[in-house]
Amino acid sequence: MKRVADKVALITGGASGLGAGIAKRFVAEGARVVITDLQEDKGQALAYELGCQFLQQDVVDEQQWSTIVKQIEIEHGALRILVNNAGVEGPFEGADPENTTLSDWRKIQQVNVEGVSPQEYRDRFEARLPQGEYQTKNDVASPVLFLVSDEARHITGTKLVVDGGGTLGS
């Protein structure tokens, strides 16, 4: 039995990165997936590859949310799963110390001031992880799939940390 068979799922920011990995797993597990993203070309290409639907959406635009949800419900039925994945990792440009978290600010200093490249930053970050390696897309997609599946039907409002042990070491 597929784990999210016939459930209608919206994955924001699904055109690339972790969202694309989640979309792929959800399609394989039988969900009726709609991916949304700012990036139309990538989103359309992935939707074609996976056999699901792409809609362009900017998640900060409230009006677009109601239009998108209405369209999904008309075309597919009730929306059962929302993966609010869209986001940006951290402000690397135009950041200032007053409006940036300390960890982001340190990251900016490392990249922009100490001259550490993003790859060096990633290597250092990885070296500090107890599990010793950065996550794969599936390391994130699998727990997301668990949380939206019937296996987790009695779980509500909980927080699942998926960070390779990063917060244990901090």
Ligand SMILES: NC(=O)c1ccc[n+]([C@@H]2O[C@H](COP(=O)([O-])OP(=O)(O)OC[C@H]3O[C@@H](n4cnc5c(N)ncnc54)[C@H](O)[C@@H]3O)[C@@H](O)[C@H]2O)c1
């Ligand atoms: N990769 C990590 O290690 C990591 C760690 C912690 C949190 N996250 C969070 O997980 C999510 C996915 O991360 P990722 O590494 O796959 O990032 P990514 O940049 O590879 O993908 C994010 C996707 O979201 C889309 N997007 C950005 N702003 C949007 C908007 N306003 N409306 C619609 N789509 C938008 C982008 O176009 C992109 O396709 C992000 O929210 C990120 O902050 C990632």
